[in-house]
Amino acid sequence: xxxxxxxxxxxxxxxxxxxxxxxxxxxxxxxxxxxxxxxxxxxxxxxxxxxxxxxxxxxxxxxxxxxxxxxxxxxxxxxxxxxxxxxxxxxxxxxxxxxxxxxxxxxxxxxxxxxxxxxxxxxxxxxxxxxxxxxxxxxxxxxxxxxxxxxxxxxxxxxxxxxxxxxxxxxxxxxxxxxxxxxxxxxxxxxxxxxxxxxxxxxxxxxxxxxxxxxxxxxxxxxxxxxxxxxxxxxxxxxxxxxxxxxxxxxxxxxxxxxxxxxxxxxxxxxxxxxxxxxxxxx
Amino acid sequence: xxxxxxxxxxxxxxxxxxxxxxxxxxxxxxxxxxxxxxxxxxxxxxxxxxxxxxxxxxxxxxxxxxxxxxxxxxxxxxxxxxxxxxxxxxxxxxxxxxxxxxxxxxxxxxxxxxxxxxxxxxxxxxxxxxxxxxxxxxxxxxxxxxxxxxxxxxxxxxxxxxxxxxxxxxxxxxxxxxxxxxxxxxxxxxxxxxxxxxxxxxxxxxxxxxxxxxxxxxxxxxxxxxxxxxxxxxxxxxxxxxxxxxxxxxxxxxxxxxxxxxxxxxxxxxxxxxxxxxxxxxxxxxxxxxxxxxxxxxxxxxxxxxxxxxxxxxxxxxxxxxxxxxxxxxxxxxxxxxxxxxxxxxxxxxxxxxxxxxxxxxxxxxxxxxxxxxxxxxxxxxxxxxxxxxxxxxxxxxxxxxxxxxxxxxxxxxxxxxxxxxxxxxxxxxxxxxx
Numbered sequence: 001x002x003x004x005x006x007x008x009x010x011x012x013x014x015x016x017x018x019x020x021x022x023x024x025x026x027x028x029x030x031x032x033x034x035x036x037x038x039x040x041x042x043x044x045x046x047x048x049x050x051x052x053x054x055x056x057x058x059x060x061x062x063x064x065x066x067x068x069x070x071x072x073x074x075x076x077x078x079x080x081x082x083x084x085x086x087x088x089x090x091x092x093x094x095x096x097x098x099x100x101x102x103x104x105x106x107x108x109x110x111x112x113x114x115x116x117x118x119x120x121x122x123x124x125x126x127x128x129x130x131x132x133x134x135x136x137x138x139x140x141x142x143x144x145x146x147x148x149x150x151x152x153x154x155x156x157x158x159x160x161x162x163x164x165x166x167x168x169x170x171x172x173x174x175x176x177x178x179x180x181x182x183x184x185x186x187x188x189x190x191x192x193x194x195x196x197x198x199x200x201x202x203x204x205x206x207x208x209x210x211x212x213x214x215x216x217x218x219x220x221x222x223x224x225x226x227x228x229x230x231x232x233x234x235x236x237x238x239x240x241x242x243x244x245x246x247x248x249x250x251x252x253x254x255x256x257x258x259x260x261x262x263x264x265x266x267x268x269x270x271x272x273x274x275x276x277x278x279x280x281x282x283x
Numbered sequence: 284x285x286x287x288x289x290x291x292x293x294x295x296x297x298x299x300x301x302x303x304x305x306x307x308x309x310x311x312x313x314x315x316x317x318x319x320x321x322x323x324x325x326x327x328x329x330x331x332x333x334x335x336x337x338x339x340x341x342x343x344x345x346x347x348x349x350x351x352x353x354x355x356x357x358x359x360x361x362x363x364x365x366x367x368x369x370x371x372x373x374x375x376x377x378x379x380x381x382x383x384x385x386x387x388x389x390x391x392x393x394x395x396x397x398x399x400x401x402x403x404x405x406x407x408x409x410x411x412x413x414x415x416x417x418x419x420x421x422x423x424x425x426x427x428x429x430x431x432x433x434x435x436x437x438x439x440x441x442x443x444x445x446x447x448x449x450x451x452x453x454x455x456x457x458x459x460x461x462x463x464x465x466x467x468x469x470x471x472x473x474x475x476x477x478x479x480x481x482x483x484x485x486x487x488x489x490x491x492x493x494x495x496x497x498x499x500x501x502x503x504x505x506x507x508x509x510x511x512x513x514x515x516x517x518x519x520x521x522x523x524x525x526x527x528x529x530x531x532x533x534x535x536x537x538x539x540x541x542x543x544x545x546x547x548x549x550x551x552x553x554x555x556x557x558x559x560x561x562x563x564x565x566x567x568x569x570x571x572x573x574x575x576x577x578x579x580x581x582x583x584x585x586x587x588x589x590x591x592x593x594x595x596x597x598x599x600x601x602x603x604x605x606x607x608x609x610x611x612x613x614x615x616x617x618x619x620x621x622x623x624x625x626x627x628x629x630x631x632x633x634x635x636x637x638x639x640x641x642x643x644x645x646x647x648x649x650x651x652x653x654x655x656x657x658x659x660x661x662x663x664x665x666x667x668x669x670x671x672x673x674x675x676x677x678x679x680x681x682x683x684x685x686x687x688x689x690x691x692x693x694x695x696x697x698x699x700x701x702x703x704x705x706x707x708x709x710x711x712x713x714x715x716x717x718x
Contacts, residue, residue: 031321031322031325075409193432193433194432194433195432195433195434196409196412196430196432196433196434196435196437197287197434199409199412199432200287200315200407200409200437203407203408203409204407
């Protein structure tokens with residue numbers, strides 16, 4: 001099987017610090033990681049490869065330093081890494097990102113053969129849109145399986161895959177033909193630690209690096225800021241609520257404590273007391 | 284799996300490991316460096332002060348690229364009691380030189396830069412990988428390592444052990460004894476964030492100038508230890524360290540001491556309004572010259588903290604680490620270029636280099652100091668600071684008592700506490716250990 005996994009390098013949100021004076025995010029020194037949701041997709045791709053043979057390519061779009069994340073993906077076990085990097089891509093919203101990635105995936109298929117499955121993360125921890133995976137599927141006309149909790153069966157010969165998909169109100173079991181695009185749910189699997197030879201291979205690997213031109217992207221005006229209709233009008237921190245939680249001192253008996261709590265609630269919501277009183281008269 | 288074989292494997296990506304890997308890689312050796320942290324620097328803790336000279340020996344133009352915080356223009360030594368400090372300060376505009384001698388750094392940032400330099404020289408650096416075992420052949424020669432990742436042995440002509448103070452690997456392999464509680468200090472520190480201007484105003488600094496405060500006295504409650512305050516660009520590192528054996532004996536806690544130090548009337552105003560964003564703890568080898576283990580053997584050398592190379596009196600560690608790493612790398616390169624095997628006999632060259640350097644000379648000079656300060660800790664950290672503070676108070680307070688009486692009272696206090704013999708003995712012991 002040939003599988004492609006789209007990943008993104010993101011700042012480690014657990015380690016982001018806000019400047020105590022200016023309240024802006026201090027990017028300097030904040031480590032970058034592979035978007036954690038992408039790792040579940042990468043692991044699932046590697047499991048399919050280990051079962052059926054073939055190869056796993058990872059693709060990312062980002063600044064040159066995103067190569068670090070690709071190297072990490074190689075160290076986990078991916079076979080090939082492709083970095084799409086060009087100043088034309090700067091400032092892309094999800095529309096422009098999916099355009100560039102879809103074009104790059106076409107180029108991957110021209111260079112390395114048709115892909116049976118394209119994986120993407122459920123969403124990123126920095127943008128949180130959850131639009132890029134489905135967007136790529138739409139642009140490449142792939143069937144899409146989002147929020148997949150489990151791959152139940154896969155038959156590369158019959159070109160069929162069966163998955164469990166977490167949906168509102170329950171679990172769907174879906175069968176689809178290949179090729180398709182899948183986004184995995186977090187916790188769907190346990191991401192492996194690569195072997196030491198994977199680490200050595202990753203350290204020595206040549207990262208395939210494509211500019212917009214290398215990737216043979218047709219319409220450059222659909223990329224980057226120019227291709228992004230989304231406009232961020234304003235960024236602001238929500239104003240903290242002025243109301244504070246009230247603390248009720250514990251009384252000697254449970255009943256008294258309950259009285260005090262109810263009293264505190266009624267003090268703030270007088271209409272509630274009236275309603276309750278009406279209700280009580282009804283009994 | 285294809286069998287992997289390197290000229291050298293370096294275990295650890297701290298100052299010593301990076302210096303060794305850099306030296307060997309820049310001379311064309313095939314080097315693999317293994318680091319257990321998430322990235323080089325993620326687990327490394329230091330005050331931290333960088334001594335430029337030793338880095339310059341490796342990377343002459345480091346000032347242009349390395350993430351440096353402030354260059355130090357002032358040193359304050361404080362002898363503290365609970366309510367006072369008697370200080371000796373040295374500040375000089377000569378330290379505002381183009382190539383400054385000492386800088387404060389933040390290790391997580393600095394080490395990442397250092398590691399990138401190592402990689403740029405061609406070494407392969409693999410993080411998140413713990414070496415679990417040194418692999419030896421039938422004759423006891425170290426021939427490679429095994430890691431906590433799947434896969435077999437990675438082979439090398441020589442293994443440079445730069446695993447840090449704990450030295451689990453070296454101890455497990457029987458290359459060195461496990462460090463004893465009286466030979467290691469436990470230091471804790473916090474990073475207090477403050478606006479640049481506030482730091483500059485409070486510490487009397489301009490631009491990138493920096494100051495170091497080192498304090499000893501009653502803050503360590505009679506134990507061998509000291510507190511420190513280092514200025515970074517937008518933060519202040521505040522820490523406190525004492526010998527592990529003392530903590531065990533007294534039941535004091537490191538964080539308790541740090542809280543006391545931070546609340547000291549001379550310290551609290553410097554930190555007022557700051558926001559603590561990080562805290563860390565680290566062991567420091569303090570045993571000095573007498574605790575240095577065997578430094579080389581068949582197929583291995585040990586460098587930096589793992590070799591106990593730390594000058595507790597001058598609070599120098601990272602520069603000894605860097606120099607030992609560089610010299611080990613240099614020795615290995617020389618043995619390699621003569622096409623000699625990495626035997627114990629040939630690797631003795633590393634020890635020879637080290638003996639000729641300031642590293643061993645300094646450590647030898649102070650070889651009796653750690654023991655003296657430990658056995659006499661009550662006198663040096665409680666009695667004397669209290670007596671000095673009393674004398675200073677006596678000297679400065681104007682209360683109508685004749686000066687001669689005041690002086691006599693101060694001297695009497697010293698004699699009463701320590702006896703004449705004790706005073707002479709302490710002076711003599713100190714002078715001897717210093718020499």
